[in-house]
Amino acid sequence: MLQKCSRSVPQGRLITNSSRRLTVQVRADNALIVNAKSGGHAFIGYYLAKALKAKGHSVTILNDGEQAKASKKTPFSKYGDLTKEGVIIAWGNPADPATYPRGKFDIVYDNNGKDMEACKPLIDTFKGKVSHYVFVSSAGAYKADSVEPMHVEGDSRKASAGHVEVEAYLKAQGLPYTVFQPLYIYGPLTAKDCEQWFVDRIVRDRPVPIPTPGVQLTTLTHVEDVASMMALVPGNKKAIGQHYNVCSDRAITFQGIAKAVAKALGKEAKIVLYSPEALGLGKSGKAEGFPFRTVHFFASSEKAKRELGWSPRHNFLDDASTLVADYLLLGRLEKEVDFSIDDKILSSV
Template identity: 25%
Template sequence: MRNILIIGGSYFAGRILVEELAKESNCAIHVFNRGRRPLGMTDVTELIGDREQAEQIREAIPVKEWDAVVDFCAYTPMQIKTMLDNLPGKIGQYIFISTTSVYQQSWHLPIAEDGLQLTGAQPELGNYATYGYDKAMSEIMLQQICESRGIPYTIFRPAIIYGYYNYAPRESYFFDLLRSHLPIVIPQHDLALFSFIWVVDMARMIIRCIGDERTYTQTFNLASDELVSYSRIVEVLGEITGKTIDPVRMPAVEIDRQGIPLPFPINEHLLYSGAKIKRLFDFEYTPFKKGLREALKYYLMVQKQRNSPAA
C-alpha cells in the first residue's frame, strides 16, 4: 500500500487528484489542509492544520513512510521550507505543483522546461506581481533542500488549467455569458494563442510520476499540443452546445476602456511545450473540445443544483 500525502487537495486540481487516486486499489490517501472544504470521502484521511504553522504540521501529520508528498499550495519559498523542515516521517518523493508563470516572456515558442525564468516581480500584474517569481523561488528552495537531504523531487508547471471544480473564471466566464444570453466579446485581431491542460490529464500525469525514478529531479510542463485562441474557444462552444455563436469583435483598446474582464491576455501568447512528459509516458492529451464539453457538463450540473428548491 502506497502512502500518499496531498498538501491542499480540497478543491479543483487537488480534489481531482484525490478522486483519481481513490480509484487506485493500492493507495492510502491523506490530505492536509485547513479543513475549510471537507471532502467527506471514504478511505481518505483528512488532516487539519495550517501549513505555515510548524507545530500544526508536526501534530496533524502522522509519522509514515510517505511514498509521495504532492504539494498543491506552496506559493513562497518559506512555505516549502516550513513543510520540509517539519513534515513527520520519511519522504520518498516530493512533487511540487508550480506554474508556467515562472517563465519570462519569449518569442521562442512554445516555451519548454529550459526557458528563461523570472528574475524579479512583475509590477504590471498588480495583485499578482510576485506570483510567478515566488513560485520560481519556491522551486529553487525545493531543489536545494531535497538535494541536500537526498529526497527525490519532481516539479510540474501546468499551463492554463480547466475542468471540474474550477473556481477561477476561465471557462465559466464564457459559460456564464451563454447562460445569460449575453454577447461574447473577443479581440478584433485574434493574435493571442494559449496552451491549456485539462485537470484530469494533470492528475493522471501526477499519478504516473509517483515512484517513477525517471521523473526524479525532473521538471515537466503540463500543456496540451493544441493552440487555442479566443476564436477557437467560441468555435468550440458552438460545437459542444449546437448553437450558432456570433462573437462581438472589438479592438483591444476598447476592451480595456470598457473594462471587459476577458480571462486571458488580449495580445500576449501563453504557449508552452508539454512534449517532454508526453514522450516519457507515450501520453496523448485530451482534445480541447472534449475537455471543454466535460467542463460544461459540470458547470450545468452545478447551476442546476444551485437553482433546485432544496439548495
C-alpha cells in the same frame, strides 16, 4: 510497468509475484497531498487523490484552512467521496508543522505553496524523510516569448516569481524533487471559470468581447489529465530533478473556445474584437474582466509523454458539450452575471 494489485501491500515497497508466465510488480507508496484552501489549485488535490488511490497508493490530504468554512464549497464538499475510498483528510496550516498529520510518508505533493513563506516549513520538515518531493508550480512563471511562444521545459523564467525561488531552494537543499507546471485547467469542480466565461455570454445571446487579434493560442487541460500525469511520479526515479509542463497536447485560440462553446449550445458566437490598451482596460498581457492572458500562452507536454509515459484522455472540443450541460445543470443560467466591463467595451467599439 507498475500495475494495481487488489491485495494489501506494505507502504513504499515492491512485491513480485512470479510464475512461469507472469511477473507483476506492485508499488504502494504512502502519499501526503498538501492542498490549497482556495483558488486554481484546490481541485487538483481532489483529483490527484483519486488517481493515486486508483493506482493502489495510500493517500492523506492536509488541507489548508478551516474545515467548517471550506466544506461548504467544492471541491471540499466532495471530500466524503474520497473518505469512502480510504483517503484520510486532515485540516491544518501548511506553514505550521505542529498541524501536520502524523506518520511516515514516502512522497509529498505540495499543491498549496506559492512562495518561500508558505513552502519552507514543509520542505524543511520532510527533508531527508521522503523518497520524493513534488512541488506544483505554475507555467505562469515562464517569461513571455513572442518569437517562440510555445514554452518548453528549460525556457527562461521570471526570477521574481515566488515559485522559482521555491524550486531553487528545493535544489539547494538536495531534496529528490519534481516540479509540475500547470496551465489553464477545466473540468468538474474547477474554480477558475475560464471556459464558463464564454458560456456566460453565449448562452444569454450576448456578444463575446475578445482582445485582438483573437487568435492567440492557449491550452485548456482537463483536471483528470492533470492528475493522471502527477500520479505517475511515485517510484519513478527518472522524474527526480525534472520539470514537467502540465497541459494538453493541443492548443486552441480564443475565438476557437467561443466557437466550440457556441456549437455545443447550438448557437452562433457573436465575437467582438477590441484593444484593451486603447480602451484603458489592460496592459502587459492582461485585460480587465478577461479570464486569459491576452498573449500566446501555451506549452509543450512532449517531455511528460516521453519520460513519464503520459498521454491525455481529453480534449476541449470533445468536452465542450459536457461542460455546457454541467453549466446548465448547476443552474448557472439563472444566476446574475456582472457584464459592466463588457458593456463599457461594447459602447466604445
